[in-house]
Amino acid sequence: MVRFVLCHGGAGSDAADEDGPRAACQRGQEILDAGQSALEAAVAATACLEDDVRFNAGTGSNLRLDGKTIEMDAACMSSDGAFGAVAAIQRVKNPVQVAQRVSDTPHILLAGEGATAFARRCGFDEHDPGSSRAVRRFEQLLSVQERIGEWSLEGLRQAWNFDAPIEDALGGDTVGALAWDGGSFAAALSSGGTTAALRGRVGDVPLPGCGLYAGPAGAVAATGDGEYIARAILAYRAYRRLEEGYSAEAVVDWALAELSADIDIGLLIANEAGFAGSARHGMAWYGRSDGKESSD
Numbered sequence: 690m691v692r693f694v695l696c697h698g699g700a701g702s703d704a705a706d707e708d709g710p711r712a713a714c715q716r717g718q719e720i721l722d723a724g725q726s727a728l729e730a731a732v733a734a735t736a737c738l739e740d741d742v743r744f745n746a747g748t749g750s751n752l753r754l755d756g757k758t759i760e761m762d763a764a765c766m767s768s769d770g771a772f773g774a775v776a777a778i779q780r781v782k783n784p785v786q787v788a789q790r791v792s793d794t795p796h797i798l799l800a801g802e803g804a805t806a807f808a809r810r811c812g813f814d815e816h817d818p819g820s821s822r823a824v825r826r827f828e829q830l831l832s833v834q835e836r837i838g839e840w841s842l843e844g845l846r847q848a849w850n851f852d853a854p855i856e857d858a859l860g861g862d863t864v865g866a867l868a869w870d871g872g873s874f875a876a877a878l879s880s881g882g883t884t885a886a887l888r889g890r891v892g893d894v895p896l897p898g899c900g901l902y903a904g905p906a907g908a909v910a911a912t913g914d915g916e917y918i919a920r921a922i923l924a925y926r927a928y929r930r931l932e933e934g935y936s937a938e939a940v941v942d943w944a945l946a947e948l949s950a951d952i953d954i955g956l957l958i959a960n961e962a963g964f965a966g967s968a969r970h971g972m973a974w975y976g977r978s979d980g981k982e983s984s985d
Contacts, residue, residue: 692721693869695964695976696734698744699862699880700913700955702973706743710975713737717868718977727868727875728767728789734866735763735785735877742822746864747783750818750881753888759818760801762894763788765877766903772797774895778804782816785879788895798895818881863894865901865910867959869978874908874959876901876924883915893918898925907931907960911944912972913953921948927958937965945969 694717696710717734721727739747750759763784764774773792777800778784787808791799799807809815863880878894878901892915893900902909902924909924909931918924923944930940937958944956945967955968957976966974 691978692718692871693959693964693976693978694718694721694730694734694866695868695957695959695966696738696866696974697864697910697912697955697957697966697968698738698741698973699746699864700953700968700972701970702744702862704971704973706973707975709738709741709743710973711977712741713866714975714977717866721868721870725870726767727870727873728765728771728877730868730870731866731875731877732765732785732789734868735765735864735879736783738864738866739783739785739879744864745862745881746879747785747881748816748818749822751883753882753890758888759881760888760890761818761879761881762892763877763879764895764897764901765789765792766875766897766901766908768874768903768905768908770904772897774798774897775804775808776800776891776895777889778808780805780815780817781808781813782818783813783879785877787811787813788877788879797897800891800895801889863892863900863912863915865912865957867903867908867910867957867964869908869959869961874903874905876903876908876910878910878912880915892916893923898922898928900924902928904928904932907937907958909940909959910957912955912968917948917952918954923947927956931958931960936960937963941965941967 696713713734717730720730742749760777865878899919955972
């Protein structure tokens with residue numbers, strides 16, 4: 690495979706919304722066609738998904754438990770070791786682009802007010818990422834929890850009595866992209882976090898080796914229940930299996946089996962031989978390369 694871009698709309702995202710990742714892949718492919726790097730392509734594709742209100746990142750990010758606050762995480766990494774991330778950043782349109790700017794500094798992660806101030810210094814304008822979709826998700830969560838804070842996640846899953854999946858209300862999905870430009874791999878992720886979260890909560894996305902990883906052997910992008918993904922250092926461990934020669938499909942199967950069956954999770958995995966993607970509860974994703982397209 691000479692070059693590729695693949696994108697996902699998050700674990701539990703509606704497979705019918707595949708046109709979102711498809712459009713993001715098209716944007717990433719345009720970047721590659723213009724001779725730019727895999728990192729530029731992955732970031733551009735992820736920014737495209739941040740601008741799609743159907744997905745939990747950028748515009749469309751979830752509200753926190755106060756019903757007002759939106760804090761976003763994003764990260765990007767290339768196979769030469771460059772890494773940049775932001776955590777709990779507020780009021781920017783495309784957190785993944787700010788994360789890329791962080792990768793140009795001696796730091797790897799900026800958080801909270803410092804991340805937002807850095808974004809302003811870099812010329813990123815004030816932007817309200819709130820949406821009616823986020824309000825609906827928050828109201829649905831409130832309607833099932835008479836006393837917020839007394840439900841465990843598993844208890845809430847067992848008691849859930851809405852037609853829509855619990856993932857639609859909790860909103861723990863993350864958008865992301867992988868790219869290969871024929872010489873280097875890159876990964877990028879962005880998330881509006883989960884609705885059932887306190888102020889300042891940081892998930893797996895901006896933590897190196899947890900939500901994403903890229904190296905000479907390939908790239909990994911995870912999505913789902915961030916605390917569990919982070920504790921497992923899942924992306925780096927999946928990448929190590931690529932180094933050991935496992936196929937992308939085999940690594941996806943391994944990762945899905947690595948966490949217990951009640952944990953929501955999805956992954957995209959890629960190496961020079963190909964790519965694969967899957968999720969426990971479905972996922973809108975799409976991949977395109979010179980000679981191959983897939984969302985299966």
